[in-house]
Protein backbone atom coordinates (compact mmCIF):
# COMPACT_ATOMS: atom_id res chain seq x y z
CA UNK A 36 0.00 0.00 0.00
CA UNK A 37 1.18 3.43 -0.84
CA UNK A 38 2.38 5.53 2.05
CA UNK A 39 -0.08 8.19 2.97
CA UNK A 40 1.34 11.65 3.37
CA UNK A 41 0.55 14.09 6.10
CA UNK A 42 -2.86 15.65 6.14
CA UNK A 43 -3.12 19.37 5.88
CA UNK A 44 -6.33 21.07 6.76
CA UNK A 45 -6.73 24.49 5.25
CA UNK A 46 -9.50 26.43 6.88
CA UNK A 47 -10.16 29.77 5.32
CA UNK A 48 -13.04 32.16 5.59
CA UNK A 49 -13.09 34.64 2.76
CA UNK A 50 -16.25 36.43 1.75
CA UNK A 51 -17.06 35.95 -1.90
CA UNK A 52 -13.88 34.01 -2.62
CA UNK A 53 -15.65 30.81 -3.60
CA UNK A 54 -18.31 30.52 -6.27
CA UNK A 55 -20.05 27.60 -4.56
CA UNK A 56 -23.83 27.49 -4.90
CA UNK A 57 -25.99 28.51 -1.97
CA UNK A 58 -27.12 25.31 -0.24
CA UNK A 59 -30.73 24.32 0.18
CA UNK A 60 -32.55 26.29 2.81
CA UNK A 61 -30.98 29.62 2.02
CA UNK A 62 -32.51 30.25 -1.38
CA UNK A 63 -34.45 33.32 -0.40
CA UNK A 64 -35.25 35.90 -3.09
CA UNK A 65 -32.39 38.07 -1.87
CA UNK A 66 -29.86 35.68 -0.40
CA UNK A 67 -27.03 37.20 1.55
CA UNK A 68 -23.60 36.76 0.06
CA UNK A 69 -22.37 33.46 1.42
CA UNK A 70 -19.07 33.09 3.12
CA UNK A 71 -17.10 30.07 1.99
CA UNK A 72 -15.07 27.79 4.19
CA UNK A 73 -12.74 25.32 2.61
CA UNK A 74 -11.52 22.19 4.29
CA UNK A 75 -8.73 20.93 2.11
CA UNK A 76 -6.35 18.00 2.22
CA UNK A 77 -3.27 17.35 0.15
CA UNK A 78 -3.45 13.64 0.76
CA UNK A 79 -3.64 11.53 -2.39
CA UNK A 80 -5.86 8.46 -2.34
CA UNK A 81 -5.85 5.75 -4.95
CA UNK A 82 -5.54 7.13 -8.44
CA UNK A 83 -8.03 9.87 -8.01
CA UNK A 84 -5.97 12.89 -7.27
CA UNK A 85 -6.55 15.62 -4.72
CA UNK A 86 -9.67 16.00 -2.64
CA UNK A 87 -11.17 19.14 -1.21
CA UNK A 88 -14.13 19.46 1.11
CA UNK A 89 -16.01 22.75 1.07
CA UNK A 90 -18.81 24.22 3.06
CA UNK A 91 -20.85 27.32 2.50
CA UNK A 92 -21.71 29.31 5.55
CA UNK A 93 -24.82 31.35 6.01
CA UNK A 94 -23.66 34.81 7.01
CA UNK A 95 -27.04 35.55 8.58
CA UNK A 96 -26.96 32.51 10.85
CA UNK A 97 -26.15 33.71 14.37
CA UNK A 98 -24.12 30.55 14.97
CA UNK A 99 -22.27 30.83 11.63
CA UNK A 100 -23.23 27.32 10.55
CA UNK A 101 -23.52 25.56 7.23
CA UNK A 102 -26.13 23.17 5.82
CA UNK A 103 -24.04 21.06 3.46
CA UNK A 104 -20.55 19.83 2.72
CA UNK A 105 -19.29 19.42 -0.80
CA UNK A 106 -16.60 17.01 -1.94
CA UNK A 107 -14.48 18.14 -4.88
CA UNK A 108 -11.57 16.41 -6.50
CA UNK A 109 -8.97 16.99 -9.16
CA UNK A 110 -8.55 14.15 -11.61
CA UNK A 111 -5.06 14.63 -13.00
CA UNK A 112 -5.65 12.11 -15.77
CA UNK A 113 -8.48 14.22 -17.21
CA UNK A 114 -7.31 17.72 -16.61
CA UNK A 115 -3.99 17.78 -14.82
CA UNK A 116 -4.11 20.08 -11.83
CA UNK A 117 -6.67 22.39 -13.33
CA UNK A 118 -10.30 21.74 -12.59
CA UNK A 119 -12.03 20.78 -9.40
CA UNK A 120 -14.95 18.43 -9.97
CA UNK A 121 -17.94 18.27 -7.63
CA UNK A 122 -18.06 14.65 -6.54
CA UNK A 123 -20.72 14.57 -3.83
CA UNK A 124 -22.74 16.63 -1.39
CA UNK A 125 -23.57 15.71 2.20
CA UNK A 126 -26.34 17.66 3.84
CA UNK A 127 -26.15 18.45 7.54
CA UNK A 128 -29.43 19.99 8.51
CA UNK A 129 -32.58 18.96 10.34
CA UNK A 130 -36.03 20.47 10.72
CA UNK A 131 -36.24 22.64 13.79
CA UNK A 132 -39.35 22.50 16.03
CA UNK A 133 -41.03 25.16 13.88
CA UNK A 134 -40.55 23.04 10.76
CA UNK A 135 -37.74 25.15 9.26
CA UNK A 136 -34.52 23.68 8.00
CA UNK A 137 -31.85 24.20 10.62
CA UNK A 138 -28.22 24.03 9.40
CA UNK A 139 -26.03 22.04 11.77
CA UNK A 140 -22.52 22.25 10.35
CA UNK A 141 -20.17 24.24 12.55
CA UNK A 142 -16.63 23.08 11.92
CA UNK A 143 -14.76 20.27 10.19
CA UNK A 144 -11.41 18.56 10.39
CA UNK A 145 -9.59 15.58 8.89
CA UNK A 146 -8.72 12.78 11.28
CA UNK A 147 -8.24 9.02 11.09
CA UNK A 148 -11.15 8.07 13.31
CA UNK A 149 -11.64 4.37 12.53
CA UNK A 150 -8.00 3.31 12.34
CA UNK A 151 -7.95 2.56 8.61
CA UNK A 152 -4.96 4.92 8.17
CA UNK A 153 -6.94 7.23 5.93
CA UNK A 154 -8.35 10.44 7.31
CA UNK A 155 -12.09 10.82 7.57
CA UNK A 156 -13.83 14.15 7.44
CA UNK A 157 -15.17 14.88 10.91
CA UNK A 158 -17.92 17.47 10.89
CA UNK A 159 -18.74 19.23 14.11
CA UNK A 160 -22.42 20.05 14.47
CA UNK A 161 -24.14 22.68 16.53
CA UNK A 162 -27.82 22.36 17.20
CA UNK A 163 -29.83 25.18 18.75
CA UNK A 164 -32.34 22.82 20.36
CA UNK A 165 -29.78 21.06 22.53
CA UNK A 166 -27.12 23.78 22.46
CA UNK A 167 -24.60 20.96 22.34
CA UNK A 168 -21.89 19.94 19.94
CA UNK A 169 -21.92 16.65 18.14
CA UNK A 170 -20.07 15.03 15.28
CA UNK A 171 -20.67 13.32 11.98
CA UNK A 172 -17.86 11.23 10.47
CA UNK A 173 -17.60 10.82 6.71
CA UNK A 174 -15.30 8.75 4.59
CA UNK A 175 -14.62 10.21 1.20
CA UNK A 176 -13.17 8.95 -2.03
CA UNK A 177 -14.14 7.87 -5.51
CA UNK A 178 -17.63 6.92 -4.28
CA UNK A 179 -18.17 10.35 -2.77
CA UNK A 180 -19.06 10.65 0.89
CA UNK A 181 -19.71 7.47 2.85
CA UNK A 182 -21.28 7.92 6.25
CA UNK A 183 -19.25 6.30 9.02
CA UNK A 184 -21.14 8.01 11.80
CA UNK A 185 -24.27 9.84 10.79
CA UNK A 186 -26.54 12.39 12.33
CA UNK A 187 -27.82 11.27 15.75
CA UNK A 188 -25.53 8.27 15.92
CA UNK A 189 -22.91 7.25 18.47
CA UNK A 190 -20.29 4.58 17.97
CA UNK A 191 -19.21 2.45 20.92
CA UNK A 192 -15.83 1.01 19.99
CA UNK A 193 -13.96 -1.25 22.42
CA UNK A 194 -10.49 -2.63 21.58
CA UNK A 195 -9.47 -6.05 22.84
CA UNK A 196 -6.74 -8.62 22.23
CA UNK A 197 -7.37 -12.23 21.26
CA UNK A 198 -4.52 -14.70 20.90
CA UNK A 199 -2.05 -11.84 20.56
CA UNK A 200 -3.95 -10.05 17.78
CA UNK A 201 -5.83 -6.78 17.96
CA UNK A 202 -9.61 -6.77 17.64
CA UNK A 203 -12.41 -4.26 18.09
CA UNK A 204 -15.99 -4.79 19.28
CA UNK A 205 -18.36 -2.11 18.07
CA UNK A 206 -21.99 -1.07 18.31
CA UNK A 207 -23.65 1.84 16.58
CA UNK A 208 -26.29 3.64 18.64
CA UNK A 209 -29.01 5.59 16.85
CA UNK A 210 -30.75 8.24 18.89
CA UNK A 211 -34.52 8.61 18.89
CA UNK A 212 -35.04 11.43 21.37
CA UNK A 213 -33.74 10.15 24.72
CA UNK A 214 -33.77 6.56 23.41
CA UNK A 215 -30.50 5.44 21.78
CA UNK A 216 -30.51 1.69 21.21
CA UNK A 217 -28.32 -0.44 18.97
CA UNK A 218 -29.42 -3.61 17.26
CA UNK A 219 -26.18 -5.38 16.45
CA UNK A 220 -22.64 -5.94 17.66
CA UNK A 221 -19.72 -6.16 15.24
CA UNK A 222 -16.30 -7.73 15.61
CA UNK A 223 -13.29 -6.52 13.61
CA UNK A 224 -9.72 -7.76 13.44
CA UNK A 225 -6.88 -5.25 13.05
CA UNK A 226 -4.74 -6.19 10.08
CA UNK A 227 -1.83 -3.95 9.21
CA UNK A 228 -1.24 -5.61 5.86
CA UNK A 229 -4.86 -5.27 4.80
CA UNK A 230 -6.11 -2.34 2.83
CA UNK A 231 -8.14 -0.35 5.32
CA UNK A 232 -6.30 -1.72 8.34
CA UNK A 233 -9.04 -3.98 9.67
CA UNK A 234 -11.17 -6.87 8.60
CA UNK A 235 -14.83 -7.54 9.52
CA UNK A 236 -14.97 -10.88 11.35
CA UNK A 237 -18.56 -11.27 12.52
CA UNK A 238 -21.82 -9.51 13.25
CA UNK A 239 -24.36 -10.47 15.90
CA UNK A 240 -27.16 -11.34 15.58
CA UNK A 241 -26.98 -13.20 12.31
CA UNK A 242 -30.69 -13.93 12.35
CA UNK A 243 -33.59 -11.50 12.23
CA UNK A 244 -35.40 -13.40 14.99
CA UNK A 245 -32.79 -12.40 17.55
CA UNK A 246 -33.48 -8.70 17.56
CA UNK A 247 -32.67 -6.61 20.60
CA UNK A 248 -32.38 -3.05 21.81
CA UNK A 249 -28.85 -2.69 23.11
CA UNK A 250 -28.50 -0.16 25.91
CA UNK A 251 -24.83 -0.62 26.79
CA UNK A 252 -21.79 -2.51 25.54
CA UNK A 253 -19.00 -3.58 27.89
CA UNK A 254 -16.10 -6.01 27.87
CA UNK A 255 -15.89 -8.14 31.00
CA UNK A 256 -14.64 -11.65 31.68
CA UNK A 257 -17.72 -13.60 32.75
CA UNK A 258 -16.40 -17.08 32.12
CA UNK A 259 -13.25 -16.80 34.22
CA UNK A 260 -10.79 -17.70 31.43
CA UNK A 261 -9.11 -14.28 31.37
CA UNK A 262 -10.68 -13.31 28.03
CA UNK A 263 -13.45 -10.72 28.06
CA UNK A 264 -17.00 -11.31 26.95
CA UNK A 265 -19.05 -8.63 25.19
CA UNK A 266 -21.89 -7.84 27.59
CA UNK A 267 -25.00 -6.05 26.34
CA UNK A 268 -27.73 -4.92 28.71
CA UNK A 269 -30.84 -4.37 26.61
CA UNK A 270 -33.83 -2.13 27.11
CA UNK A 271 -36.76 -1.96 24.71
CA UNK A 272 -38.32 0.93 26.64
CA UNK A 273 -41.20 0.97 29.08
CA UNK A 274 -41.87 1.19 32.78
CA UNK A 275 -41.63 -2.47 33.71
CA UNK A 276 -38.03 -3.73 33.85
CA UNK A 277 -39.23 -7.33 34.05
CA UNK A 278 -40.71 -6.95 30.58
CA UNK A 279 -38.38 -4.49 28.88
CA UNK A 280 -34.88 -5.25 30.24
CA UNK A 281 -32.70 -8.09 29.03
CA UNK A 282 -29.11 -9.31 28.71
CA UNK A 283 -26.94 -10.68 25.91
CA UNK A 284 -23.50 -12.20 26.58
CA UNK A 285 -21.24 -12.83 23.58
CA UNK A 286 -17.81 -14.41 23.57
CA UNK A 287 -15.45 -12.79 21.05
CA UNK A 288 -13.09 -15.35 19.56
CA UNK A 289 -10.79 -15.12 16.54
CA UNK A 290 -13.53 -16.99 14.66
CA UNK A 291 -16.43 -14.71 15.58
CA UNK A 292 -19.00 -13.84 18.22
CA UNK A 293 -20.44 -16.82 20.11
CA UNK A 294 -23.75 -16.32 21.90
CA UNK A 295 -23.38 -17.53 25.49
CA UNK A 296 -26.61 -16.07 26.81
CA UNK A 297 -29.64 -14.31 25.35
CA UNK A 298 -32.71 -13.17 27.27
CA UNK A 299 -34.56 -10.06 26.05
CA UNK A 300 -36.66 -9.63 29.22
CA UNK A 301 -36.97 -10.74 32.88
CA UNK A 302 -34.39 -8.16 34.01
CA UNK A 303 -31.43 -10.58 34.15
CA UNK A 304 -28.51 -9.50 36.26
CA UNK A 305 -25.02 -10.94 36.51
CA UNK A 306 -23.06 -11.61 39.71
CA UNK A 307 -20.31 -13.93 40.75
CA UNK A 308 -22.59 -15.12 43.53
CA UNK A 309 -20.26 -17.79 44.93
CA UNK A 310 -16.99 -15.89 44.38
CA UNK A 311 -15.40 -18.61 42.23
CA UNK A 312 -14.38 -16.21 39.45
CA UNK A 313 -17.18 -17.26 37.10
CA UNK A 314 -20.23 -15.02 36.77
CA UNK A 315 -23.75 -16.37 37.30
CA UNK A 316 -26.85 -14.83 35.71
CA UNK A 317 -30.10 -14.57 37.65
CA UNK A 318 -33.55 -13.80 36.28
CA UNK A 319 -36.81 -12.80 37.91
CA UNK A 320 -40.27 -14.14 37.55
CA UNK A 321 -43.36 -12.05 37.87
CA UNK A 322 -46.93 -13.08 38.39
CA UNK A 323 -50.16 -11.50 39.35
CA UNK A 324 -51.96 -13.58 41.91
CA UNK A 325 -55.32 -13.41 43.55
CA UNK A 326 -53.74 -14.70 46.76
CA UNK A 327 -56.62 -15.66 49.07
CA UNK A 328 -58.43 -12.39 49.35
CA UNK A 329 -59.72 -11.85 45.86
CA UNK A 330 -57.22 -9.07 45.19
CA UNK A 331 -54.42 -8.87 42.67
CA UNK A 332 -50.82 -8.80 43.85
CA UNK A 333 -47.74 -8.47 41.79
CA UNK A 334 -44.70 -10.20 43.22
CA UNK A 335 -41.33 -10.65 41.60
CA UNK A 336 -38.44 -12.70 42.85
CA UNK A 337 -35.41 -14.51 41.56
CA UNK A 338 -36.56 -17.88 40.32
CA UNK A 339 -33.79 -19.03 37.99
CA UNK A 340 -30.02 -19.03 37.78
CA UNK A 341 -27.88 -19.70 34.71
CA UNK A 342 -24.36 -21.00 35.13
CA UNK A 343 -21.48 -21.17 32.66
CA UNK A 344 -20.95 -24.81 31.82
CA UNK A 345 -19.71 -26.60 28.73
CA UNK A 346 -19.07 -23.42 26.78
CA UNK A 347 -22.41 -21.67 27.37
CA UNK A 348 -24.88 -20.56 30.02
CA UNK A 349 -27.27 -23.33 31.12
CA UNK A 350 -29.91 -23.50 33.88
CA UNK A 351 -28.40 -24.18 37.30
CA UNK A 352 -29.68 -24.88 40.82
CA UNK A 353 -30.75 -21.86 42.84
CA UNK A 354 -30.10 -23.71 46.09
CA UNK A 355 -26.39 -23.76 45.19
CA UNK A 356 -26.38 -20.00 45.77
CA UNK A 357 -28.10 -20.06 49.14
CA UNK A 358 -26.02 -17.38 50.88
CA UNK A 359 -26.43 -14.97 47.99
CA UNK A 360 -30.18 -15.54 47.81
CA UNK A 361 -30.62 -15.16 51.55
CA UNK A 362 -28.83 -11.83 51.33
CA UNK A 363 -31.40 -10.78 48.72
CA UNK A 364 -34.25 -12.06 50.90
CA UNK A 365 -32.93 -9.94 53.74
CA UNK A 366 -33.61 -6.92 51.58
CA UNK A 367 -37.22 -8.04 51.08
CA UNK A 368 -37.52 -8.61 54.82
CA UNK A 369 -36.61 -5.01 55.43
CA UNK A 370 -39.54 -3.89 53.29
CA UNK A 371 -41.72 -6.38 55.12
CA UNK A 372 -40.70 -4.94 58.50
CA UNK A 373 -41.41 -1.44 57.25
CA UNK A 374 -44.86 -2.45 56.05
CA UNK A 375 -45.61 -3.86 59.52
CA UNK A 376 -44.70 -0.53 61.08
CA UNK A 377 -47.12 1.17 58.72
CA UNK A 378 -49.81 -1.43 59.50
CA UNK A 379 -50.69 -1.54 55.84
CA UNK A 380 -52.28 -4.96 55.19
CA UNK A 381 -51.80 -4.97 51.40
CA UNK A 382 -48.10 -4.19 51.78
CA UNK A 383 -47.69 -6.78 54.53
CA UNK A 384 -49.19 -9.43 52.26
CA UNK A 385 -47.24 -8.32 49.20
CA UNK A 386 -43.83 -8.14 50.87
CA UNK A 387 -44.38 -11.32 52.91
CA UNK A 388 -45.41 -13.12 49.76
CA UNK A 389 -42.21 -12.00 48.04
CA UNK A 390 -40.03 -13.30 50.86
CA UNK A 391 -41.77 -16.67 51.04
CA UNK A 392 -41.97 -17.06 47.26
CA UNK A 393 -38.24 -16.33 46.96
CA UNK A 394 -37.40 -18.92 49.61
CA UNK A 395 -39.73 -21.46 48.01
CA UNK A 396 -38.36 -20.88 44.50
CA UNK A 397 -34.82 -21.32 45.75
CA UNK A 398 -35.68 -24.61 47.45
CA UNK A 399 -34.66 -23.24 50.83
CA UNK A 400 -37.26 -25.32 52.69
CA UNK A 401 -35.87 -24.96 56.21
CA UNK A 402 -35.67 -21.18 55.86
CA UNK A 403 -39.17 -21.12 54.41
CA UNK A 404 -40.64 -23.03 57.36
CA UNK A 405 -38.79 -20.85 59.85
CA UNK A 406 -39.97 -17.62 58.24
CA UNK A 407 -43.51 -18.96 58.04
CA UNK A 408 -43.57 -19.78 61.77
CA UNK A 409 -42.24 -16.34 62.65
CA UNK A 410 -44.62 -14.32 60.48
CA UNK A 411 -47.78 -16.31 59.80
CA UNK A 412 -49.89 -14.51 62.41
CA UNK A 413 -49.06 -11.16 60.81
CA UNK A 414 -49.84 -12.51 57.34
CA UNK A 415 -53.06 -14.12 58.56
CA UNK A 416 -54.09 -10.96 60.40
CA UNK A 417 -53.41 -8.84 57.33
CA UNK A 418 -55.41 -11.22 55.18
CA UNK A 419 -58.38 -11.24 57.54
CA UNK A 420 -58.40 -7.46 57.84
CA UNK A 421 -58.95 -7.03 54.12
CA UNK A 422 -60.79 -10.25 53.43
CA UNK A 423 -64.34 -10.05 52.21
CA UNK A 424 -64.96 -13.70 51.44
CA UNK A 425 -64.63 -17.12 52.97
CA UNK A 426 -62.95 -16.88 56.40
CA UNK A 427 -62.77 -20.63 56.73
CA UNK A 428 -60.72 -20.62 53.53
CA UNK A 429 -58.29 -18.12 55.08
CA UNK A 430 -57.90 -20.34 58.14
CA UNK A 431 -57.25 -23.34 55.91
CA UNK A 432 -54.62 -21.57 53.78
CA UNK A 433 -52.76 -20.36 56.87
CA UNK A 434 -52.99 -23.68 58.72
CA UNK A 435 -49.58 -24.99 57.58
CA UNK A 436 -46.64 -23.69 55.53
CA UNK A 437 -47.35 -26.34 52.91
CA UNK A 438 -50.97 -25.29 52.55
CA UNK A 439 -49.88 -21.74 51.68
CA UNK A 440 -47.23 -23.03 49.30
CA UNK A 441 -49.76 -25.26 47.57
CA UNK A 442 -52.08 -22.28 47.23
CA UNK A 443 -49.34 -20.34 45.48
CA UNK A 444 -48.11 -23.26 43.44
CA UNK A 445 -51.01 -22.85 41.07
CA UNK A 446 -50.25 -19.17 40.53
CA UNK A 447 -46.85 -19.30 38.93
Ligand SMILES: [Ca+2]
Pocket residue numbers: 255256257258259260261262263264
Ligand atom coordinates in the same frame (compact mmCIF):
# COMPACT_ATOMS: atom_id res chain seq x y z
CA1 LIG B 1 -14.15 -15.06 29.19
Ligand SMILES: [Ca+2]
Pocket residue numbers: 306307308309310311312313314315
Ligand atom coordinates in the same frame (compact mmCIF):
# COMPACT_ATOMS: atom_id res chain seq x y z
CA1 LIG C 1 -19.52 -17.90 40.26
